Amino acid sequence: FPKAFIFDLDGVITDTAEFHFLAWQKLSSDLGITINREFNEQLKGIGRMESLERILSLDVRFENLSFEEKERIASRKNEYYQAFIKTIQPDDILPGILPLLTEIKENKIYIALGSASRNATKILEQLHLTSTFDFVVNAASVSKGKPDPETFLTAANALNVPNADCIGIEDSAAGINAINGAGMFSVGVGNQTHLHKAHYLVDETSLLTFEDIIQQYTDWKN
Numbered sequence: 001f002p003k004a005f006i007f008d009l010d011g012v013i014t015d016t017a018e019f020h021f022l023a024w025q026k027l028s029s030d031l032g033i034t035i036n037r038e039f040n041e042q043l044k045g046i047g048r049m050e051s052l053e054r055i056l057s058l059d060v061r062f063e064n065l066s067f068e069e070k071e072r073i074a075s076r077k078n079e080y081y082q083a084f085i086k087t088i089q090p091d092d093i094l095p096g097i098l099p100l101l102t103e104i105k106e107n108k109i110y111i112a113l114g115s116a117s118r119n120a121t122k123i124l125e126q127l128h129l130t131s132t133f134d135f136v137v138n139a140a141s142v143s144k145g146k147p148d149p150e151t152f153l154t155a156a157n158a159l160n161v162p163n164a165d166c167i168g169i170e171d172s173a174a175g176i177n178a179i180n181g182a183g184m185f186s187v188g189v190g191n192q193t194h195l196h197k198a199h200y201l202v203d204e205t206s207l208l209t210f211e212d213i214i215q216q217y218t219d220w221k222n
Protein backbone atom coordinates (compact mmCIF):
# COMPACT_ATOMS: atom_id res chain seq x y z
CA PHE A 1 0.00 0.00 0.00
CA PRO A 2 1.03 3.63 -0.50
CA LYS A 3 1.73 5.77 2.58
CA ALA A 4 0.09 9.01 1.47
CA PHE A 5 -2.45 10.46 -0.93
CA ILE A 6 -1.80 14.08 -1.89
CA PHE A 7 -4.88 15.75 -3.34
CA ASP A 8 -5.15 18.86 -5.46
CA LEU A 9 -8.16 20.96 -4.40
CA ASP A 10 -9.61 22.98 -7.27
CA GLY A 11 -11.25 20.65 -9.79
CA VAL A 12 -10.55 17.50 -7.74
CA ILE A 13 -12.20 17.86 -4.33
CA THR A 14 -14.72 20.47 -5.43
CA ASP A 15 -15.43 22.29 -8.67
CA THR A 16 -13.73 25.57 -7.78
CA ALA A 17 -11.72 25.21 -11.00
CA GLU A 18 -14.88 26.48 -12.70
CA PHE A 19 -15.07 29.50 -10.36
CA HIS A 20 -11.41 30.33 -11.01
CA PHE A 21 -12.20 30.27 -14.72
CA LEU A 22 -15.29 32.45 -14.34
CA ALA A 23 -13.38 34.96 -12.20
CA TRP A 24 -10.47 35.14 -14.68
CA GLN A 25 -12.95 35.52 -17.52
CA LYS A 26 -14.70 38.38 -15.75
CA LEU A 27 -11.40 40.08 -14.99
CA SER A 28 -10.16 39.59 -18.55
CA SER A 29 -13.33 41.09 -19.90
CA ASP A 30 -12.79 44.18 -17.66
CA LEU A 31 -9.40 44.49 -19.37
CA GLY A 32 -10.81 43.99 -22.86
CA ILE A 33 -9.20 40.56 -23.25
CA THR A 34 -11.09 37.41 -24.26
CA ILE A 35 -10.11 34.04 -22.79
CA ASN A 36 -11.72 30.68 -23.51
CA ARG A 37 -11.73 27.28 -21.81
CA GLU A 38 -8.89 25.98 -23.95
CA PHE A 39 -6.64 28.86 -22.83
CA ASN A 40 -7.81 28.28 -19.27
CA GLU A 41 -6.26 24.79 -19.30
CA GLN A 42 -2.84 26.41 -18.96
CA LEU A 43 -3.99 28.49 -16.00
CA LYS A 44 -5.04 25.40 -14.04
CA GLY A 45 -2.71 24.57 -11.18
CA ILE A 46 -0.56 27.68 -11.43
CA GLY A 47 -0.51 30.59 -8.99
CA ARG A 48 -2.56 33.75 -9.08
CA MET A 49 0.18 36.15 -10.21
CA GLU A 50 1.53 33.73 -12.79
CA SER A 51 -1.96 33.25 -14.21
CA LEU A 52 -2.38 37.01 -14.44
CA GLU A 53 0.97 37.32 -16.25
CA ARG A 54 -0.20 34.80 -18.84
CA ILE A 55 -3.42 36.71 -19.42
CA LEU A 56 -1.67 40.09 -19.67
CA SER A 57 0.82 38.68 -22.15
CA LEU A 58 -2.08 38.22 -24.59
CA ASP A 59 -2.26 41.98 -25.15
CA VAL A 60 0.63 44.40 -25.80
CA ARG A 61 -1.28 47.18 -24.04
CA PHE A 62 -0.30 45.55 -20.72
CA GLU A 63 3.38 45.16 -21.51
CA ASN A 64 4.66 47.76 -19.06
CA LEU A 65 2.38 47.48 -16.04
CA SER A 66 4.02 48.13 -12.68
CA PHE A 67 4.12 45.42 -10.02
CA GLU A 68 1.69 47.46 -7.89
CA GLU A 69 -0.75 47.68 -10.79
CA LYS A 70 -0.57 43.91 -11.33
CA GLU A 71 -1.16 43.29 -7.63
CA ARG A 72 -4.22 45.50 -7.74
CA ILE A 73 -5.62 43.58 -10.74
CA ALA A 74 -4.82 40.22 -9.14
CA SER A 75 -6.67 41.15 -5.98
CA ARG A 76 -9.67 42.20 -8.05
CA LYS A 77 -9.70 38.69 -9.52
CA ASN A 78 -9.56 37.29 -6.01
CA GLU A 79 -12.55 39.42 -5.00
CA TYR A 80 -14.54 38.01 -7.93
CA TYR A 81 -13.43 34.51 -6.97
CA GLN A 82 -14.30 34.93 -3.31
CA ALA A 83 -17.79 36.09 -4.26
CA PHE A 84 -18.25 32.85 -6.25
CA ILE A 85 -17.05 30.57 -3.43
CA LYS A 86 -19.01 32.27 -0.66
CA THR A 87 -21.78 29.67 -0.66
CA ILE A 88 -19.65 26.53 -1.04
CA GLN A 89 -20.78 23.83 1.38
CA PRO A 90 -20.30 20.07 1.98
CA ASP A 91 -22.83 19.25 -0.78
CA ASP A 92 -20.34 20.69 -3.27
CA ILE A 93 -17.73 17.97 -2.70
CA LEU A 94 -17.39 16.24 -6.08
CA PRO A 95 -18.89 12.74 -6.60
CA GLY A 96 -16.70 9.86 -5.44
CA ILE A 97 -14.40 11.99 -3.27
CA LEU A 98 -15.97 11.34 0.14
CA PRO A 99 -16.02 7.53 -0.24
CA LEU A 100 -12.42 7.66 -1.49
CA LEU A 101 -11.28 9.77 1.49
CA THR A 102 -13.10 7.42 3.86
CA GLU A 103 -11.45 4.33 2.43
CA ILE A 104 -7.99 5.94 2.52
CA LYS A 105 -8.53 6.76 6.21
CA GLU A 106 -9.78 3.24 6.98
CA ASN A 107 -6.54 1.91 5.55
CA LYS A 108 -4.49 4.25 7.77
CA ILE A 109 -2.94 6.06 4.83
CA TYR A 110 -2.12 9.76 5.23
CA ILE A 111 -4.14 12.39 3.38
CA ALA A 112 -2.55 15.71 2.36
CA LEU A 113 -3.60 18.72 0.33
CA GLY A 114 -1.25 20.12 -2.30
CA SER A 115 -2.99 23.17 -3.73
CA ALA A 116 -1.53 26.39 -5.15
CA SER A 117 -4.52 28.31 -3.82
CA ARG A 118 -4.26 30.77 -0.96
CA ASN A 119 -7.99 30.19 -0.45
CA ALA A 120 -7.53 26.45 0.19
CA THR A 121 -7.85 26.43 3.99
CA LYS A 122 -11.04 28.46 3.83
CA ILE A 123 -12.58 26.13 1.23
CA LEU A 124 -11.68 23.01 3.25
CA GLU A 125 -13.44 24.58 6.22
CA GLN A 126 -16.55 25.34 4.18
CA LEU A 127 -16.56 21.71 2.95
CA HIS A 128 -16.13 20.47 6.56
CA LEU A 129 -13.00 18.60 5.48
CA THR A 130 -10.35 20.32 7.62
CA SER A 131 -9.93 17.45 10.08
CA THR A 132 -9.75 14.88 7.25
CA PHE A 133 -6.37 16.22 6.15
CA ASP A 134 -3.20 15.24 8.00
CA PHE A 135 -1.25 18.01 6.30
CA VAL A 136 -2.08 21.02 4.13
CA VAL A 137 0.69 22.58 2.04
CA ASN A 138 0.75 26.35 2.56
CA ALA A 139 0.74 27.79 -0.97
CA ALA A 140 2.31 31.03 0.28
CA SER A 141 5.41 29.20 1.52
CA VAL A 142 6.07 27.27 -1.71
CA SER A 143 8.79 29.05 -3.69
CA LYS A 144 8.39 27.18 -6.98
CA GLY A 145 4.78 26.38 -7.91
CA LYS A 146 3.53 23.60 -10.17
CA PRO A 147 4.81 22.21 -12.56
CA ASP A 148 7.78 22.23 -10.17
CA PRO A 149 7.50 19.24 -7.79
CA GLU A 150 8.06 21.37 -4.66
CA THR A 151 4.38 21.38 -3.59
CA PHE A 152 4.20 17.58 -3.55
CA LEU A 153 7.68 17.12 -2.06
CA THR A 154 6.72 19.49 0.77
CA ALA A 155 3.78 17.23 1.67
CA ALA A 156 5.86 14.03 1.55
CA ASN A 157 8.57 15.62 3.72
CA ALA A 158 6.06 16.88 6.28
CA LEU A 159 4.52 13.40 6.56
CA ASN A 160 7.97 11.81 6.55
CA VAL A 161 7.12 9.30 3.79
CA PRO A 162 9.19 8.33 0.72
CA ASN A 163 8.15 10.07 -2.51
CA ALA A 164 7.56 6.78 -4.34
CA ASP A 165 5.03 5.81 -1.64
CA CYS A 166 2.84 8.80 -2.48
CA ILE A 167 -0.07 9.11 -4.90
CA GLY A 168 -0.95 12.56 -6.24
CA ILE A 169 -4.37 13.37 -7.72
CA GLU A 170 -4.67 16.32 -10.12
CA ASP A 171 -6.89 17.88 -12.79
CA SER A 172 -4.16 20.08 -14.33
CA ALA A 173 -1.27 19.35 -16.68
CA ALA A 174 1.03 21.46 -14.48
CA GLY A 175 0.00 19.36 -11.47
CA ILE A 176 0.59 16.02 -13.23
CA ASN A 177 4.07 17.20 -14.24
CA ALA A 178 4.71 18.22 -10.62
CA ILE A 179 3.67 14.79 -9.29
CA ASN A 180 5.74 12.94 -11.90
CA GLY A 181 8.71 15.21 -11.19
CA ALA A 182 8.43 14.30 -7.51
CA GLY A 183 8.74 10.60 -8.39
CA MET A 184 5.20 9.88 -7.22
CA PHE A 185 2.32 7.99 -8.83
CA SER A 186 0.08 10.43 -10.70
CA VAL A 187 -3.68 10.13 -11.04
CA GLY A 188 -5.31 12.52 -13.52
CA VAL A 189 -8.95 13.59 -13.54
CA GLY A 190 -9.92 14.94 -16.94
CA ASN A 191 -9.18 14.26 -20.56
CA GLN A 192 -6.35 12.61 -22.43
CA THR A 193 -5.55 15.72 -24.47
CA HIS A 194 -4.38 17.69 -21.45
CA LEU A 195 -3.46 14.96 -18.98
CA HIS A 196 -1.78 12.31 -21.15
CA LYS A 197 1.26 12.25 -18.84
CA ALA A 198 -0.76 10.88 -15.91
CA HIS A 199 0.15 7.33 -14.85
CA TYR A 200 -3.55 6.64 -14.44
CA LEU A 201 -6.34 8.75 -15.90
CA VAL A 202 -10.08 8.89 -15.26
CA ASP A 203 -12.65 11.14 -16.93
CA GLU A 204 -14.29 12.38 -13.75
CA THR A 205 -14.05 12.10 -9.97
CA SER A 206 -16.97 9.65 -9.74
CA LEU A 207 -14.67 7.09 -11.38
CA LEU A 208 -11.98 7.41 -8.70
CA THR A 209 -12.14 4.26 -6.59
CA PHE A 210 -9.67 3.23 -3.91
CA GLU A 211 -9.47 -0.30 -5.35
CA ASP A 212 -8.63 0.80 -8.91
CA ILE A 213 -6.10 3.40 -7.81
CA ILE A 214 -4.30 0.90 -5.56
CA GLN A 215 -4.29 -1.68 -8.35
CA GLN A 216 -2.74 0.78 -10.82
CA TYR A 217 -0.27 2.06 -8.24
CA THR A 218 0.83 -1.50 -7.42
CA ASP A 219 1.40 -2.26 -11.12
CA TRP A 220 3.45 0.95 -11.46
CA LYS A 221 5.60 0.12 -8.45
CA ASN A 222 6.51 -3.38 -9.69
Ligand code: G6P
Pocket (backbone or CB within 6 Å): 010, 017, 020, 043, 044, 045, 046, 047, 048, 051, 078, 115, 116, 117, 118, 119, 120, 172
Ligand atom coordinates in the same frame (compact mmCIF):
# COMPACT_ATOMS: atom_id res chain seq x y z
C1 G6P B 1 -4.97 26.57 -8.05
C2 G6P B 1 -5.94 26.70 -9.20
C3 G6P B 1 -5.60 27.91 -10.04
C4 G6P B 1 -5.49 29.14 -9.16
C5 G6P B 1 -4.41 28.92 -8.09
C6 G6P B 1 -4.26 30.11 -7.16
O1 G6P B 1 -3.76 26.15 -8.56
O2 G6P B 1 -5.90 25.55 -10.02
O3 G6P B 1 -6.62 28.08 -11.00
O4 G6P B 1 -5.18 30.29 -9.92
O5 G6P B 1 -4.78 27.79 -7.34
O6 G6P B 1 -5.45 30.26 -6.40
P1 G6P B 1 -5.76 31.50 -5.47
O7 G6P B 1 -7.02 31.10 -4.76
O8 G6P B 1 -4.60 31.63 -4.53
O9 G6P B 1 -5.91 32.68 -6.34
Ligand code: MG
Pocket (backbone or CB within 6 Å): 008, 009, 010, 011, 012, 017, 044, 045, 170, 171, 172, 175
Ligand atom coordinates in the same frame (compact mmCIF):
# COMPACT_ATOMS: atom_id res chain seq x y z
MG1 MG C 1 -6.76 21.74 -9.84
